[in-house]
Amino acid sequence: MPKGLMITLTLLTLTFICACNENLPLDNNESQASSNNSELILNPKSNSIWSNKVIYQIWVRSFYDSDNDGNGDILGIIEKLDYIRSLGVDAIWLSPIFASPSYHGYDVEDFYKINPQYGTLDDLKNLLNKSHSYGIKVILDIPINHVSEHHPWFQKALNNDKKYSDYFVWSNKPPSNAGTAWGNDIDPYKVWHKKNSRPDYYYGVFGWTQPDLNFKNPDVLNDILKVLNYWVDIGIDGIRFDAVRYLIEDDSVSGRSDTKSNLNLWSKIRHSLKSNNQNILLIGEAYTNLDNASKYYLDGSGFDMVFDFEFRHQVESILSDYASLYSSKRVSRSIHVNAIKDSLWNIFDKRISTNIPHDYFNVFLNNHDLDRFSTSVEMHPLKQKIAASIMLSMPVSNTIYYGEEIGLGQYRNGFDLYRRAPMQWSMDINSGFSNSEYLWVDNSDWFYWDTSFLPWWKSYTSNNRQIDTINVNSQTLKDESLLNHYKSLIALKRNNETFNSPESIKRIDTTSNIFCLKYTKGDEVLFLVLNLSHDREEVLDSGAISRNSFTNLLNRRLITIDKNIKLDKGEFMVLKRTSS
Template sequence: MKFPRRLALLLSAALLLPTLPAQAAAPATAGKSVQAPSGVWYEIFVRSWYDTNGDGIGDLNGVTARLDYLQSLGVSGIWLMPINPSPSYHGYDVTDYQAVNPQYGTLADFRHLADEAHKRGIRVIIDMVVNHTSDQSPWFKAALDPNSPYHDWYTWADKYTDLESASAAGTRAWQAAGKQAAPGQHYLGIFASSMPDLNYDNPAVRAAIIKAGQFWLKQGADGFRLDAARHIYENFPWDVDDPAALAKNLDWWNEYRRGLAAVNPHTYLVGEVTQPAATMLAPYLKPLDAVFNFPLAVQLIDAAKSERNQGLGPTLARTYAAYQAVGGKTIKDAPFLSNHDQERVMSQLDGNPQHMRTAAAMLLTLPGEPYVYYGEELGTLGKKPDPALREPMRWQRATRAKGETTWEAADPANGAAVSVEAEQADPHSLLHFYTRLIHWRSEVPALHDGGFRAYPEASDHLAAWERTDGRDTVLVVHNLSGTTQTMALDVPGEPHFTRVLKQTGPGTAIHDSTLSVPAYTSVVLQ
C-alpha cells in the first residue's frame, strides 16, 4: 500500500533527442494490425484518466476512448486501479467486489473496454483489493453483530489481545468497532480503521473472494493486480520473516490461482509484495506470474540520479538467479520506477530530464514485463500527499479542454508543456522517447523474451547487460553520465558485438573493438 517517498524539485527543460519515425508518433487506429507484444504494462487511475460525461471524473468509457493512444505508445497491457464501489476517492476499500463504481460507469462499460482493448492486442487487469474490505461493506456491517455468520469473516480481539499492538504495516493493528457494535469490540485493520482485514482462516471468505475473481474473468478481465499480497497473513511485526506466515500466504494464493484457472487457465496475477530484497520476493513466484520489484525501483532511480551503476549489473544477476530458482527458466519480474503510492519519478529525480530518460531506458530494456505509471511518459511531477501523486492526466494544453478530469487540482509545475498534445507535437519530447523504447521491445525479440547476463562495465558510469532469447544475443549499454564513455568489446568469453542496432541518440561508434557512447545515450548492439 505504501512505500518510502523522496524529495522533489521543479521540472527542467527537455533534453533534445532525434526525431522518431512519423508512424511511431501518429495515433493508432482501431483497424491497425496488432504489432508484436512489448510486454509493457501501463497503470491507470480511472478517476484521473479521461472524462466522457463532463462530471470531472474519469470513467471506463474514457479508458476506451484513449486505447488508440495506448496502442500508439506500444503497451500490451493496462492495469486499472480499483474500479469497484468504494466510499473513498482511491477505491482501496471495496464495498462490492462484483460491481463497478457508478462514478466510473457500468459492467457493460467494462465489458466494452475489455473487448476494444483485446482488439488492439492489449490485456486488461484490475486491482483486486482482498486483504481487507471497506468498513462500509455489507459484509462488515453485518459482522458487527457477534451472532451474524459474517462476524467470523473478520478478526476480532479477545480479552487477551494487546490492543496497542503495532501492525506489520507500521500502524496500529486493532481498531475500535464503534457505536454500532457490541461494547468494547475491536477488529483487525492493519492499514486503517476504514479497512477491516478479512479472516482467511474462514473457508467462506476464501470462497467469496475466488468467486469475485471468477466473476471479473467472465466480464473480460485477463487477470489481477493483487493489493497488499503479503499481508493476508503477515499482520504483525512478529509475522515479518516468519516462515509460517509466508507459507500461509502462499497457500492462499495457490488456492486462489486454482480457483481462477477453472474459468481461465491463463489468468495473469501480479502481486504487490513490499519487501526490500529479491530473496524475499522470490517465493511468491510460485503462485503468481510476477511481483513488483520494489528494491529494483530504488536501485534504478539511484543509478540514474547519481550517474553511476552502483553494481547494478551484478545485483540484477543475483535477483534473476533467485527468481529463476523458484519460478523456472523464464525471468518472471514486474520492474517499475514508481506507482500511485510513491512520489513520481520526475520528482524523485529532481526534475532532471536527462536522468528521467536514463531511468526509463534502463527500465524498458530489462527482462520481465515492465510497468509504467500513467503520465510518467510525459514527465509528470508529483509528491505527497497521495492525491497529488494521482492528479489528472493532461491530454490538452488547456486545462479545461474536453475530457480533462477536474476532481483534483493539477500541480502548476505540470503546465501545458507536460501534456499529450504538446509532447506529440514535439519530436524530441519524453513521450516520443518512451514510445521509441517501448517499440524496441516489439522490434527486438531478445529485449522482450531474452534472459539476462551482466556485462563487465569499463567504468562505473556505464550500465551494461546481455539479453539472449536463444536465437539472438544483444548487448544493452547505458551511459549514465553527461560525458562520452568508452567500453571494450573484446572481453574474453563474451560474444563479439559489431553492429549498432538501436540507439537513443546519434554518435555511438565502434572502433577497434572499443565502444564509444555519447552522454546520456542508450544503445543496443548486435
C-alpha cells in the same frame, strides 16, 4: 593492483551499494555485495503468455474524463485506447473500479457493482472488447484483504449476525503486542478499532474504515472466490492483488506477514482461478525485499508475478547525487563511476541469478503509492530517459504508471493524492483531462480527515510552466521527447526476442561512465550501450566492442565502430551487426 587500493575499491563499492538501499522502505537489512559474475545465464522463462510483457497502470479517476463531471472514467479510457495502443504496451491495469465510499476504491462496498462515477458493467465490457481487438489485455485491481465499513458483510457483523461476525476478526480487547503488519511497532489501537454498536474490537490494519476479512473462515474464501471468478467469467485477463502478505496473520509480532497459512491461502486462490482460466494473470503486491517476495512463487503454485519494489529505489539512488561519498581526495571520478556500474550490474544479477523463472519479477519506476520518480531526479528529462532505458532493457516484465512516459510531476511529495493527479494530455483547460471547472482532486469531501485541505489544481497548473512541455501532445511532436523514447524502447522489447529475452547477458568493461552489456540469443548478438552521465558526453573506447558496422535498433541509424565513439548525454544504443 596495490593491496591498499584494492581494499579501498572494495569498500567503496560496498558503501555505494549500501547507500543505494539506505532509503529503501523494505524490511531487508542485508547489504548487497557487488556481483563477481561477468556473465549471466538466464533461467528458462515460465512459458506464460505474460512473460516479459509491458503493463500500463491507469489511475481511472485521473486518466480522462469523458463526461466532464471532473472524474476520469471507463469511457475515457476507451477514448484514449488509440494513444495506449501507440505506446505498444501489452496490457492495462485499472485501479479499483468497484463501488466504494473513497476516492481510491481500495475499500470495496460491493464487489459486483461498478462505481457509477466510472461507468457501468456494459462500459467495462466495451472496454474489454475494444482492448482485445487492439491486442491489449485488461487487468483489474481487486483488493480482498479488507472491505469497506459500509460493506453489507460488515454491517451484518456489527448487528451480531452469527454468520457474518466470523467474516471479520474480533477481540474483547486489543492484543498487547499488536501493531502494523509491515513493522515491529507495538501500537494496538492503531490496528484494532471499535464501533458503538458492538462492545468488542475489530481488526483493520489499514484503518478503521477498512476491516480485515477473516480468511481463516472457509466461508470468506468461498465468497471471495465467487467474486474473483465472476470477473474472470466477464472476460478480464488478469488480477492485481493488493497487500498479499497480510491476508492471514498470526498473533506474534513475527507472524504479522508472510505466514505459512497465508502462503497456502494464495495457492488455493491460484488453483481456483487457473482452473477457470489457465491464462489469467495473477500479479501480487508484496511490498518487501526480493527474497521475501520470492516466497510467493511457491514452486509455480503461487503468483505469476510480483512487483519488484527494490528496483525503483536502487535506480533512484544510482541517479541521485552521491558526491558527498566521494569528497575525499583519495577517491577519483573513475572509482565513483565503477561503483555506479557495479551497483547497476548487481541489479541485473540479483534478479537473474535465482532459482525461479526470471520473468517472475515485474520491475517499475512508479506506482500510485510512491512519489513520482520524476520528482526524485529533479524533473530532469535525461535522468528519466536513463532510468527508462535501464528498466525496459531488463529481461523481465515491466509496469509503466500513467504519465511516467511524459515525465509527469506532482504538486507536493509525500501525499497519495498528488501521486494520483490528472493526466496531462495537452495545453488546454485542465491539461486536456476534463472540461469541468471542478475536478475531483479539489473536492474536500474526499479528504474529510484533513481539516486543512484546500483546492490546489488550478494554482498548480497555472503556475507550473513545465506543463507546456510535459503533456502528450507536445511530446508526440518532438522526436527526442521522453514519450518517444518510451515508445522506441517498448517497440524494441515487443519486436526483438534477443532484447526481450536473451539467453545470456555479459558485462563488458569500459573505461568511462558507459554501461555496456552483450545480449545473446542463438546466433543473434546485441550490444546495449548506455551513457549513465546526464550532464556530459562519454567516450566508448573502440576496444570495448569489436570493430564493425552496426545498426542502432532504436532509431535504425548505421554506426561504424573503427575508433572511439562519443555518446551524447544519457544516450542509449542497442547495436546489432549489419549483414555482411
